[in-house]
Amino acid sequence: MMRRLSSLAILFALGGCASQAQPDVLEKIVFLGRHGIRSPTLSPQEMQHRTGHTWQAWSVAPGEMTQHGAAALAALAAMLQAVQRNYSASALFQGSETCQTMEQETVVWADTADHRTRQTGDVWAKEIAPGCAIKAHWATTGVDPVFNALGSQAGQIDRGVLEQEFAAGHEDIVRTGLS
Template sequence: MTLLRLLPAALLLFAAPAPLAARPALAVERVVVLMRHGVRAPIDGEAPAGTRTAAPWPRWPVPAEHLTPRGAQAMTLLGAEDRRVLVAAGLVPRTGCPAPRTLRIHANTAERTIASGIAFAAGVAPGCTIPVEHLAPDRADPLFEPLRAGATRFDPATAIADIQRHTGGIDALARRHAAAIAELDTLLGCGAPQGCSPITPSRILPSADGRGIDLSGPIRTTSGTAQVLLLQYAEGLDVPGWPRIDAAALRRVGTLHAALFDVFTRPPYMAAHQAAVLGRHMLAALTEADAAPVDILVGHDTNVTALAAVLHVPLHAPGYAEGDVAPGGAIWLERLYDPARKRRYVRASYRTQSPDDLRRLSPRVTVTPLPIPGCGVSGLCELATFDRMIRRRLAPAQ
């Protein structure tokens, strides 16, 4: 009886058709990258004047806002790792230099972005002359600074109302981060009963030129200080006389820096304007016939968070607070071709290095998939659908 029960199943097994031939792999046709610059020295005023610490701030090897030599090394290592991916995709030759106009790098006008682009180029195309395009220093590049460039019809009053809706109010935003503000005081170790950071009321107002908004208060004050601590750690600077600062503590207070983007880039109105020009540039790089196969933009954390907001994707990366941006962190948009279906798709991912990897100058890169809502569960979005969906979320350019 046992044999008879098994026989039909065995017959079905032998009668089953042969497995279908494996579907051809998706081919990567284009890669469009938006990355943040590498590790830099603090911006003047980033840790506000009057911020108290247990000992003097450490000395940096470069002027304020500049990419550090170690930051440049890390960007070159990152470029070498990205080169491996691009070579495997057939977008960069295994030997020799990329053909003209096949690898494009465009940076914002700041020293740190241009220097990051140059250092990255040394890794992604070693021994080659890859120009890093950028505007003159006295010009606002609308790709990276659309509000300052007047690239859209930005209305500060509408922006402020949308920010208040998105955050639940900037006072409430500060209250939600009270624990992180208290921990920041512990890390600074100044011992002052009233805290280590200057205290000002929360306010959000139109900027003096009407092209942006100005924020003051606890989030504005502490976000920059938290970022300076992260940069010090990534640079490998010692802070003798301070309390011990480790990567886990930096991740917790990093929520203060991430909160800044809840004001400047994540509210829908802000995202639509902040990503208006770079979003269209990236769509053109994915769709236009004569676009470069590899198009790399080197900008700032505000650019990366604005693009993520327009894509409706979160930014998670090992070692960082949710929503914060790693030095050298990048959103990759790949255009893929399915030869079986003769269709094109877009796939998004977030490539980062942890603070510990930056501190050790490790080449390790973490790749986090960014499934785009509205495109199904596969992580792939049909190119035409992606193009229509993202264009609707961008403010009109003028």
């Protein structure tokens, strides 16, 4: 834990030493989000079997995005449009009022894992610049390393390091009396 804090402190200190000859310029905005609001991934019957409680039926199939979920994503996209307007004086969005520029500069990348995540990408593409022909994209393979590094074998877990980090974190909790 202390190692991470000191690394951050070093980065902040180095950042303060950077040359101030040119003003900072916003180059990109990256937004990572999850799929829209979805129904439970199990049927009401399966949930009743597992819990003993009666569950209501949903308007969509198990695990699918609801109309409310799509509307919530559209509202979030509208909020990002407000952020875009706020930064329109920066080099990032100058001239981005035209659909042609938005279509060239905007990338919507969705996880290929299932229908609802691709549907989320479609909602973003439609709502981030209404009236423009922005399209969502996703990997053509079954597992996208952007969203699932372990499933695509692009990443690995070092069990020894994980256990050391967990033990160090547990010691910090015990030492501070938060347990």
